[in-house]
Amino acid sequence: MADGYARASGKVGVAVATSGPGATNLVTGIATAMLDSVPIVCITGQVGSKMIGSDAFQETDITGVTLPITKHNYLVTKVEHIAPTLREAFYIARSGRPGPVLVDITKDAQQASMDFEWSDAPVRLPGYRPDHRAREEDVRRAAQMIEAAERPIVFAGHGVVKAGATALVREFVEKTGIPVASTLLGLGGFPATHPLSLGMMGMHGEVWVNTAIQEADLILALGMRFDDRVTGNLKTYAVHAKKIHCELDPAEINKNVRVDLALVGDVKDTVSELLPLVAKKERRGWSGRIAALKGDAAVHDIQSMPHNGRLFAAHVMHDLWRITEGKALVVTDVGQHQMWEAQYYKHDHPRKLVTSGGLGTMGFALPAAVGARFAMPDEEIWVIAGDGGFQMTACELSTIAQENIKLNVAIINNGYLGMVRQWQEFFYNGRYSATPLKSPRLREARRGARPHGPPRDQARRDRRDRRVGAQSSGHGGHRFPRRARGQRLPDGAGGRGPQGHDSQAEPPRGTRRRRVREDNVMTIKPPSLRTFIAYVEDLPGVLNRVTSLFRRRSYNIESLTVGRTHTEGVSRMTIVMEADDDAARRIEANLYKLVNVLKVEDTAQSATVARELALIKVRADTATRPQVMQVCDVFRARVIDVGVGALICEITGTGDKIDGLVDVLRPFGIVEMVRTGAVAMVRSAEVVDKDVSSSREGSRDAA
Numbered sequence: 001m002a003d004g005y006a007r008a009s010g011k012v013g014v015a016v017a018t019s020g021p022g023a024t025n026l027v028t029g030i031a032t033a034m035l036d037s038v039p040i041v042c043i044t045g046q047v048g049s050k051m052i053g054s055d056a057f058q059e060t061d062i063t064g065v066t067l068p069i070t071k072h073n074y075l076v077t078k079v080e081h082i083a084p085t086l087r088e089a090f091y092i093a094r095s096g097r098p099g100p101v102l103v104d105i106t107k108d109a110q111q112a113s114m115d116f117e118w119s120d121a122p123v124r125l126p127g128y129r130p131d132h133r134a135r136e137e138d139v140r141r142a143a144q145m146i147e148a149a150e151r152p153i154v155f156a157g158h159g160v161v162k163a164g165a166t167a168l169v170r171e172f173v174e175k176t177g178i179p180v181a182s183t184l185l186g187l188g189g190f191p192a193t194h195p196l197s198l199g200m201m202g203m204h205g206e207v208w209v210n211t212a213i214q215e216a217d218l219i220l221a222l223g224m225r226f227d228d229r230v231t232g233n234l235k236t237y238a239v240h241a242k243k244i245h246c247e248l249d250p251a252e253i254n255k256n257v258r259v260d261l262a263l264v265g266d267v268k269d270t271v272s273e274l275l276p277l278v279a280k281k282e283r284r285g286w287s288g289r290i291a292a293l294k295g296d297a298a299v300h301d302i303q304s305m306p307h308n309g310r311l312f313a314a315h316v317m318h319d320l321w322r323i324t325e326g327k328a329l330v331v332t333d334v335g336q337h338q339m340w341e342a343q344y345y346k347h348d349h350p351r352k353l354v355t356s357g358g359l360g361t362m363g364f365a366l367p368a369a370v371g372a373r374f375a376m377p378d379e380e381i382w383v384i385a386g387d388g389g390f391q392m393t394a395c396e397l398s399t400i401a402q403e404n405i406k407l408n409v410a411i412i413n414n415g416y417l418g419m420v421r422q423w424q425e426f427f428y429n430g431r432y433s434a435t436p437l438k439s440p441r442l443r444e445a446r447r448g449a450r451p452h453g454p455p456r457d458q459a460r461r462d463r464r465d466r467r468v469g470a471q472s473s474g475h476g477g478h479r480f481p482r483r484a485r486g487q488r489l490p491d492g493a494g495g496r497g498p499q500g501h502d503s504q505a506e507p508p509r510g511t512r513r514r515r516v517r518e519d520n521v522m523t524i525k526p527p528s529l530r531t532f533i534a535y536v537e538d539l540p541g542v543l544n545r546v547t548s549l550f551r552r553r554s555y556n557i558e559s560l561t562v563g564r565t566h567t568e569g570v571s572r573m574t575i576v577m578e579a580d581d582d583a584a585r586r587i588e589a590n591l592y593k594l595v596n597v598l599k600v601e602d603t604a605q606s607a608t609v610a611r612e613l614a615l616i617k618v619r620a621d622t623a624t625r626p627q628v629m630q631v632c633d634v635f636r637a638r639v640i641d642v643g644v645g646a647l648i649c650e651i652t653g654t655g656d657k658i659d660g661l662v663d664v665l666r667p668f669g670i671v672e673m674v675r676t677g678a679v680a681m682v683r684s685a686e687v688v689d690k691d692v693s694s695s696r697e698g699s700r701d702a703a
């Protein structure tokens with residue numbers, strides 16, 4: 001609900017839940033908001049601060065659970081921290097790339113009381129950098145690339161909607177004559193009925209859109225993240241196109257697709273800077289080519305086919321669009337119906353489609369529509385759900401009844417988990433395992449949700465409900481993506497093409513002989529050991545947050561040391577791991593995204609000294625002790641404890657030096673060893689005299 005509210009209104013949505021099971025019930029909703037960058041604040045109850053960690057009744061470590069799926073989270077144990085924390089939470093949720101923030105408040109903090117004054121001063125979070133601005137010279141370069149392009153395409157993503165850049169993008173597009181392809185979440189960011197609108201791209205997009213992308217020589221991607229549902233097979237994706245990526249989150253740059261130019265900043269700012277630098281153009285040849293692609297497809301469009309007395313879901317979507325004059329706010333669930341809606345309901349305005357994109361959360365629609373209703377009390381709202389997804393959150397009908405909420409619901413009752421059935425048909429020889437559905441009597445559910453009876457002014461709408469809502473299209477009306485059987489959808493962004501044409505399987509006309517750029521995909525270079533230094537706020541949970549980032553991305557940390565710095569409240573982490581240049585850049589960008597990370601240094605970028613401490617217990621009896629001690633002496637290792645059969649030595653130095661000592665001591669028998677992992681420090685620019693200790697050590701080692 002909070003998510004639906006936020007998407008429809010552009011404001012921060014709020015969800016409140018009790019401790020334990022109430023909090024864990026929020027998890028799917030939080031993950032949904034995280035993947036689609038939706039600003040929500042979730043407030044959960046927690047057991048009393050003295051009980052934390054004791055497995056108390058209804059205790060869950062919800063900050064731990066939600067750590068990887070929140071932009072940030074807090075555990076508040078003191079009443080005086082509640083107000084400032086909530087202020088920060090709202091600020092973090094809505095600023096920069098928005099996202100979910102969770103605030104877990106202990107029972108004692110909730111029950112205590114205090115006087116407080118609400119401060120309107122800006123929130124100060126030293127490690128949080130939500131704003132970025134594209135560099136002027138990069139914007140100029142982008143303008144030149146746009147001028148030089150013959151077959152450019154603009155990608156309109158969710159960022160266009162979020163930044164409120166719709167009007168500006170339209171102005172830019174009309175000036176430059178560049179056609180626009182939209183992502184699912186970008187629908188409505190550019191008017192679907194505009195002559196320059198191509199429609200939705202990607203796996204479920206129209207074939208002409210994907211073909212045009214494959215033929216394009218320039219992609220200007222605005223506020224989107226090259227999701228795998230958009231690109232399909234990266235090796236063959238838009239290989240002829242140069243790519244400019246306008247994106248607020250630096251960690252998205254070069255994540256999936258290598259781009260030629262990154263404009264890191266808010267889409268609205270970037271496009272407004274770009275606008276005066278581009279010339280007015282009509283691109284007759286290119287738009288003619290796209291019109292031809294589109295024209296071919298239209299003949300095969302389901303809208304042009306006879307229905308033979310059957311009700312096809314696509315026709316329902318089209319009718320709904322026609323009857324609501326395209327003005328309704330539509331909230332969809334996840335599945336085939338979602339894709340049909342995306343194709344046949346032409347969204348001309350932003351924030352009129354609320355749908356779960358990144359996570360694809362079934363059960364999203366009904367509660368999200370309730371939230372959207374609170375955001376938009378006067379709009380006509382339609383829920384479009386599948387018979388499967390609707391049942392997942394049908395309990396919200398009680399909320400709808402309780403709050404006396406008006407919603408129109410269309411259930412595409414095809415008797416199947418249709419989207420999965422489609423995959424079973426295409427790729428698993430039609431083994432329809434667990435996809436046939438038996439639904440409750442959905443019409444009756446409708447009556448149940450309206451305990452006070454329909455308001456009179458709704459009578460006309462109700463008649464329309466009966467025509468297009470809650471209808472069964474029957475299994476016969478089950479429409480699969482319009483492509484030949486056996487074609488590999490997941491591999492390419494081939495789209496649901498009427499001709500079943502896979503734009504990636506076959507190079508589009510006129511492109512066959514062009515040179516294919518090999519550098520589209522992030523190439524894996526042999527990794528080497530890299531050392532990162534992160535200065536972090538000395539707060540509980542920060543270490544967890546940093547390491548979670550590495551775990552999620554399957555990076556194996558070679559060593560991690562944490563210690564104090566000379567600055568009060570600031571700790572320093574030294575992380576050593578294998579990483580190539582691309583990975584290192586992404587690690588740095590992702591570390592910077594963590595709110596408590598103040599500064600990151602990738603030591604490969606600068607001259608650094610790195611040292612490690614090791615304690616080694618090695619077998620040494622009266623016969624071997626002199627030899628062992630001699631070895632230690634050569635390596636300048638200090639013997640710090642001598643026992644009957646063993647001694648302990650201590651060595652500080654580079655990892656290589658310690659490795660060397662370990663190799664020499666191994667034949668004597670190493671009983672136990674501990675290494676701290678490296679700590680590192682970037683050399684000061686003023687120090688001209690090299691690292692004195694290392695040159696001294698070097699000479700000793702050589703000796």
Ligand SMILES: Cc1ncc(C[n+]2csc(CCOP(=O)(O)OP(=O)(O)O)c2C)c(N)n1
Pocket residue numbers: 333334335336337338359360361362363385386387388389390412414416417418419420
């Ligand atoms: C919570 C959840 N479980 C499973 C899935 C995988 N999934 C994606 S679409 C789909 C089928 C949806 O069926 P239905 O709601 O009837 O919609 P249809 O595809 O038939 O239009 C499933 C199971 C999911 N996205 N979310």
Ligand SMILES: [Mg+2]
Pocket residue numbers: 335386387388412413414415416417418
């Ligand atoms: Mg279904």
